[in-house]
Amino acid sequence: MPTDSRRINGPEDSFDPSVLLVDKKTREKILRDGKRKDGRKPEQVRPIFLKAGIISQARGSAYIEQNETKVMCAVYGPREVTKKEEFSMKGQLTCEFKFATFSCRVRRQYQQDNEERDYSCQLQDALEPAVRMDKFPKAQVNVYVTVLQNDGSPLAASLTCASVALANAGIEMYDLVVGCSARITPSEVFIDPTESEDYKAENDNEAGNGSVTLGLMPSLNQVSAITSKGEVEFELLNKGTKQCVDVCQKLYPVLQQAVAKAVEDRLSSDHVT
Amino acid sequence: MAEVDLSDAEKIFIKHGVQDNCREDGRGCEDYRHIELETGLLSNTTGSARVRLANTDILAGVKAELGTPSPDKPNKGRLEFFVDCSANATPVFEGRGGEELAAEIGNILTRTYDCPSCFDLEALCIIPEEQCWILYVDVLLLECGGNLFDVASIAVKAALYNTKIPKVTVSRDEGLVELEISDDPYDVQRVEVQSAPCIVTVCKIGHSHVVDASLKEEACCLARLTMGVTERRTVTGVRKEGSGSLDPASLEDMMQTGKRVGELLNKSLMDSLLEEERQGSKKKPVGFLK
Numbered sequence: 001m002p003t004d005s006r007r008i009n010g011p012e013d014s015f016d017p018s019v020l021l022v023d024k025k026t027r028e029k030i031l032r033d034g035k036r037k038d039g040r041k042p043e044q045v046r047p048i049f050l051k052a053g054i055i056s057q058a059r060g061s062a063y064i065e066q067n068e069t070k071v072m073c074a075v076y077g078p079r080e081v082t083k084k085e086e087f088s089m090k091g092q093l094t095c096e097f098k099f100a101t102f103s104c105r106v107r108r109q110y111q112q113d114n115e116e117r118d119y120s121c122q123l124q125d126a127l128e129p130a131v132r133m134d135k136f137p138k139a140q141v142n143v144y145v146t147v148l149q150n151d152g153s154p155l156a157a158s159l160t161c162a163s164v165a166l167a168n169a170g171i172e173m174y175d176l177v178v179g180c181s182a183r184i185t186p187s188e189v190f191i192d193p194t195e196s197e198d199y200k201a202e203n204d205n206e207a208g209n210g211s212v213t214l215g216l217m218p219s220l221n222q223v224s225a226i227t228s229k230g231e232v233e234f235e236l237l238n239k240g241t242k243q244c245v246d247v248c249q250k251l252y253p254v255l256q257q258a259v260a261k262a263v264e265d266r267l268s269s270d271h272v273t
Numbered sequence: 274m275a276e277v278d279l280s281d282a283e284k285i286f287i288k289h290g291v292q293d294n295c296r297e298d299g300r301g302c303e304d305y306r307h308i309e310l311e312t313g314l315l316s317n318t319t320g321s322a323r324v325r326l327a328n329t330d331i332l333a334g335v336k337a338e339l340g341t342p343s344p345d346k347p348n349k350g351r352l353e354f355f356v357d358c359s360a361n362a363t364p365v366f367e368g369r370g371g372e373e374l375a376a377e378i379g380n381i382l383t384r385t386y387d388c389p390s391c392f393d394l395e396a397l398c399i400i401p402e403e404q405c406w407i408l409y410v411d412v413l414l415l416e417c418g419g420n421l422f423d424v425a426s427i428a429v430k431a432a433l434y435n436t437k438i439p440k441v442t443v444s445r446d447e448g449l450v451e452l453e454i455s456d457d458p459y460d461v462q463r464v465e466v467q468s469a470p471c472i473v474t475v476c477k478i479g480h481s482h483v484v485d486a487s488l489k490e491e492a493c494c495l496a497r498l499t500m501g502v503t504e505r506r507t508v509t510g511v512r513k514e515g516s517g518s519l520d521p522a523s524l525e526d527m528m529q530t531g532k533r534v535g536e537l538l539n540k541s542l543m544d545s546l547l548e549e550e551r552q553g554s555k556k557k558p559v560g561f562l563k
Contacts, residue, residue: 015345114376114380117376117380118380118384121377121380122512125514125515125516128516129496129516129517129518130518201387201389202345202346204388204389205389207390207391207505207507208390208507209388209390212511216521221520221521222518222519222520223513223518223520223521224513224518225513226498226512226519226524228508228509228511228512229384229387229388230509231390231391231470231507231509233507233508234507234508234528234532237528238525238528241521241525242521245521
């Protein structure tokens, strides 16, 4: 990995002691008894707080909180593409996904690492089907997602957050995108896993463990993103995606409310005439 | 990616063909093109393979190095992927042009191999917390003719199968650890690839879907699904790509197809690898002359 010479990084061979701590109890419980630490049912999501229009200088923005997972998103644009070679009659969407350095148990770097770059790509693939790119030719829209605190399912939360921010920015869209993820064990599916429940390649040695994240456009009933980790049985993967689709449908009104609420707030405030 | 430009009429022609299960080159929707495979053709590597599928040509080399295991996985070796897109394939890849595609292929390979149950990293550990083998898998893209992900994964699996790591004996002398590496070319350790996944890319074209899309077909495809499939018919690392979206029902169909095709692909790959091994030194090396 390229190191940043302008910043003082820790010694290269140091590591965070928390990597040696594994919440074994939660993992074992979920695998053996099918019970979750916070007492949720397998198909139950964490309570969601969602608000649009929180960054005043951005064209659109949103904030989502699912218990301890907290994600913020800002949308800028459409603005002119300056580079000549990137000319396109369709609009462009760029996504940048970043974990804040303090957001995970292990400290993150300032620069985007491979995982974050991968998430950025996935966000873009998931949002592109929902955005009317033909409406802003020769221009681009920038989506910036920052995870402030990560307690599982960061990609799903970012998807929901980013699509609400896009709607809040007034970018024309076919539909909102709702994200949902699921942890798949050899026998069961758990919706919306926390960090200690989620699949980790270094701790889950048996086959059949994994996780899946899905993005759905509810009113069109189209899947705009699907991604999975780990090795899972086909039937359970199928079951997992179906349950995610159902959950996304149920969450849709929450997003609609957030978008509508932001419009009401804007109309009633004095800044807009 | 290396792309071709098609007119609307050409796209419609391809779409209609796919709909009737007859593709532009006469294949059915679930047929692969002819695959050529040769392993052990690079003498400076620990294992290598070259795969050619129509015009797609990919060379994979494995280098084994000694290193320390990462602190969160003290009893496991490491597997690292690096993909390089040669400008020989298309001038677009010159300089940093191929980086995005290379990262994409690398990420997908990492993701599909990132499960302890499908690739045994513990066998690569020599002394827990101190010494392990690190396998650097380098994938070189020599020519692009569509369906790069599948071919890359076949090349990687074949190169890993071909990998022969020298045996290491550990002796402890008054607290000092000594590693002795065998120089006998037959005293080697093999890498277990039986349960390693192959990637299958299913492209949605019109209302149907195809596997092993050619460059022209890739130009007609808005959404594709890449999935790692193992011999046990389990699925590793699914991912939807492209700017299109999919109906939940057709998503399920595509995953079914991917699973079915992947199972066959794994089986025929293992068969050919075993067959090649059985021929042993009697087999004439082909190399790059063909």
